[in-house]
Amino acid sequence: MTNPTALVRKPYTPKEAVERLRHGDLGAWPVAGALIVIAIVFGSLNEHFLSSENLTNLALQMAATGTISLGIIMVLLLGEIDLSAGSVSGLCAVVMAILSERLHWNPLLAILAALVAGALVGLLHGLMFTRIRMPSFVVTLAGLIGWQGLLLYLLGSGGIINLPFDGFVAKLSDTWLPAWAAWTLTAGLVAVYAASGVISRRRRVAAELPVTAMWWLSARVGGLAVVLAGAVLVMSADRGVPLLLVIFGTLVVVFDLILRHTTFGRWMYAVGGNVEAARRAGINVTRIRVLAFVLSSVLAAFGGILSASRLSAVNQGSGGSDILLMAIAAAVIGGTSLFGGRGRTYAALLGILVIQSITNGMFLLSVDSSVRYMVTAAVLALAVAIDSLARRGNAT
Amino acid sequence: MISARDISKRYGAVQALEGVSLDLAPGEVVALVGDNGAGKSTLVKIISGAVSPDSGGLFIDGEPVHVGNPHDAQRLGISTVYQDLALCENLDVVANLFLGSERRRLSFLNHIQMERSARDLLTSLDVRIRDIRVPVAMLSGGQRQSVAIARALIGEPRLVILDEPTAALGVEQTAQVLDLIRRLRERGLAVLLISHNLADVRAVSDRVVVLRLGRNAGEFRTADASQEAIVAAITGAAA
Ligand SMILES: Nc1ncnc2c1ncn2[C@@H]1O[C@H](COP(=O)(O)OP(=O)(O)OP(=O)(O)O)[C@@H](O)[C@H]1O
Ligand SMILES: [Mg+2]
Numbered sequence: 001m002t003n004p005t006a007l008v009r010k011p012y013t014p015k016e017a018v019e020r021l022r023h024g025d026l027g028a029w030p031v032a033g034a035l036i037v038i039a040i041v042f043g044s045l046n047e048h049f050l051s052s053e054n055l056t057n058l059a060l061q062m063a064a065t066g067t068i069s070l071g072i073i074m075v076l077l078l079g080e081i082d083l084s085a086g087s088v089s090g091l092c093a094v095v096m097a098i099l100s101e102r103l104h105w106n107p108l109l110a111i112l113a114a115l116v117a118g119a120l121v122g123l124l125h126g127l128m129f130t131r132i133r134m135p136s137f138v139v140t141l142a143g144l145i146g147w148q149g150l151l152l153y154l155l156g157s158g159g160i161i162n163l164p165f166d167g168f169v170a171k172l173s174d175t176w177l178p179a180w181a182a183w184t185l186t187a188g189l190v191a192v193y194a195a196s197g198v199i200s201r202r203r204r205v206a207a208e209l210p211v212t213a214m215w216w217l218s219a220r221v222g223g224l225a226v227v228l229a230g231a232v233l234v235m236s237a238d239r240g241v242p243l244l245l246v247i248f249g250t251l252v253v254v255f256d257l258i259l260r261h262t263t264f265g266r267w268m269y270a271v272g273g274n275v276e277a278a279r280r281a282g283i284n285v286t287r288i289r290v291l292a293f294v295l296s297s298v299l300a301a302f303g304g305i306l307s308a309s310r311l312s313a314v315n316q317g318s319g320g321s322d323i324l325l326m327a328i329a330a331a332v333i334g335g336t337s338l339f340g341g342r343g344r345t346y347a348a349l350l351g352i353l354v355i356q357s358i359t360n361g362m363f364l365l366s367v368d369s370s371v372r373y374m375v376t377a378a379v380l381a382l383a384v385a386i387d388s389l390a391r392r393g394n395a396t
Numbered sequence: 397m398i399s400a401r402d403i404s405k406r407y408g409a410v411q412a413l414e415g416v417s418l419d420l421a422p423g424e425v426v427a428l429v430g431d432n433g434a435g436k437s438t439l440v441k442i443i444s445g446a447v448s449p450d451s452g453g454l455f456i457d458g459e460p461v462h463v464g465n466p467h468d469a470q471r472l473g474i475s476t477v478y479q480d481l482a483l484c485e486n487l488d489v490v491a492n493l494f495l496g497s498e499r500r501r502l503s504f505l506n507h508i509q510m511e512r513s514a515r516d517l518l519t520s521l522d523v524r525i526r527d528i529r530v531p532v533a534m535l536s537g538g539q540r541q542s543v544a545i546a547r548a549l550i551g552e553p554r555l556v557i558l559d560e561p562t563a564a565l566g567v568e569q570t571a572q573v574l575d576l577i578r579r580l581r582e583r584g585l586a587v588l589l590i591s592h593n594l595a596d597v598r599a600v601s602d603r604v605v606v607l608r609l610g611r612n613a614g615e616f617r618t619a620d621a622s623q624e625a626i627v628a629a630i631t632g633a634a635a
Binding site: 200203204207208209261262263264266269270272273274276277278280281282283341342 | 515
């Protein structure tokens with residue numbers, strides 16, 4: 001491994017580091033900092049906040065809105081917006097509930113149908129955006145209202161469909177990994193991460209490309225191991241690692257790999273960065289855009305199903321209230337640029353963690369929701385301010 | 397040898413080009429000059445397939461070729477660097493160089509192969525960028541223009557068209573880009589350079605072709621021509 005001829009990429013000089021910061025390459029540091037502050041503040045104000053039980057609840061609460069937020073990131077990367085994600089999540093959850101409860105479909109089939117419904121909704125949005133050239137803001141604002149209307153229509157006068165507590169869907173959010181499974185998963189993830197790092201480093205050395213220093217790779221692997229092990233330890237002390245968190249985490253990782261390692265992902269970033277350049281490079285911009293809207297709606301649909309699973313019901317409020325704003329806020333707080341072309345799927349995970357911790361902490365402190373809204377708004381404004389400043393830095 | 401022969405193009409009432417001909421030989425830098433509205437960009441668009449001529453056409457080594465769209469042109473080895481850079485500032489140098497023609501297995505990017513080729517290409521062109529994995533937004537104007545030009549070489553073209561490559565650059569960065577153009581010539585490429593800057597034109601070109609009001613208005617060997625003669629052809633003072 002210690003090849004003497006290996007070119008080791010030098011760390012940035014302080015000047016270059018500042019330059020990178022000015023250009024908005026802050027990475028996950030502001031969010032990580034925010035999380036530490038949140039943990040300290042709420043942890044000291046309420047001894048229950050950092051308890052295993054509460055942190056496990058937090059993990060459980062994150063998954064649904066986090067998944068919707070992941071979808072939002074797909075359109076934000078193009079510099080567009082999807083305001084319909086909340087309504088679509090509710091609508092598709094209702095579709096799933098009607099198929100499985102009223103028509104007695106197999107629950108897996110019902111979920112699949114709901115996801116297809118989401119895909120069709122996204123396709124419609126995408127076509128209206130690309131073919132009719134309506135602004136995405138307007139298309140999805142119409143969607144926000146229209147799909148909510150369809151949801152109310154489908155639910156009819158009953159207004160609520162309960163999902164059986166022992167049914168497949170409800171079980172999704174009441175399944176916990178046994179300790180051995182959680183630890184195996186953790187070990188597996190760390191091993192795969194380390195192996196892929198080492199293999200790619202070897203291949204780079206073989207191709208005589210500069211590599212990052214070995215200590216940095218080790219530090220990253222170690223960091224991942226510590227974070228994952230810490231999370232598993234905390235949650236195992238309570239009910240265990242919730243399946244919902246594993247599902248959400250898998251989605252985040254899979255979409256990150258897709259975005260960074262496939263042509264589709266590369267082209268998403270390209271379209272978000274400079275549409276004209278992408279078009280001239282022969283990229284089918286329309287297809288990328290439509291796909292982004294489809295992904296957004298499918299992920300919203302899946303988030304809606306997870307949310308229905310938590311509630312064991314769908315009702316007129318499904319996908320309503322502040323879910324959409326939380327999902328958008330999470331994406332932006334996590335570091336996705338509103339101007340397109342910048343951001344990673346981990347933004348959904350980190351951003352929703354920030355928002356959900358604030359919500360959860362204030363709930364524990366019995367702070368009125370009026371204050372909670374204002375604090376969340378302040379955090380969102382701060383995130384957008386950082387984003388805007390970074391963009392200004394980019395322009396000069 | 398790529399030739400455009402007898403090209404005419406009319407936009408409504410404006411005769412943008414009328415019977416224009418142009419020869420582009422391997423290993424030669426041809427500068428296309430002319431006043432605003434002389435038809436330079438129109439001619440370039442026709443050669444690069446973005447616009448179809450009303451009459452006349454392209455010939456490669458004497459054979460007529462059909463160029464119906466930019467894709468055809470690229471397939472024939474005609475590569476264009478546009479005036480506005482057409483780079484994605486959020487992507488790194490490697491990603492920009494290979495944008496739209498990524499090396500891949502199935503749909504999966506072959507990062508290492510692309511980075512290796514990118515390094516080799518930039519080294520061979522003597523383009524110096526400390527870290528080619530940083531977003532293009534962090535590069536200087538000259539480096540960006542160099543990346544844009546290097547990008548035109550990815551498909552192994554025979555002709556590279558550069559539309560005002562030094563327009564937005566300072567003195568030192570202009571020198572960098574002119575050096576790069578010389579290196580394209582050394583590689584045996586035909587280069588068509590559009591520029592308003594006669595100093596650049598004289599510094600780097602082998603031949604100057606003048607357009608005036610959509611017609612050929614003179615052709616000079618750069619080494620033999622005086623600045624006055626070229627200016628006279630551009631303004632029509634000689635006629
Ligand atoms: N798409 C178009 N529609 C109508 N007229 C056009 C179009 N494109 C070019 N023209 C006209 O054709 C003529 C030649 O334009 P062209 O852009 O080729 O000139 P140019 O030599 O590139 O000028 P400049 O130095 O300003 O770039 C001009 O009179 C212009 O107005
Ligand atoms: Mg022009």
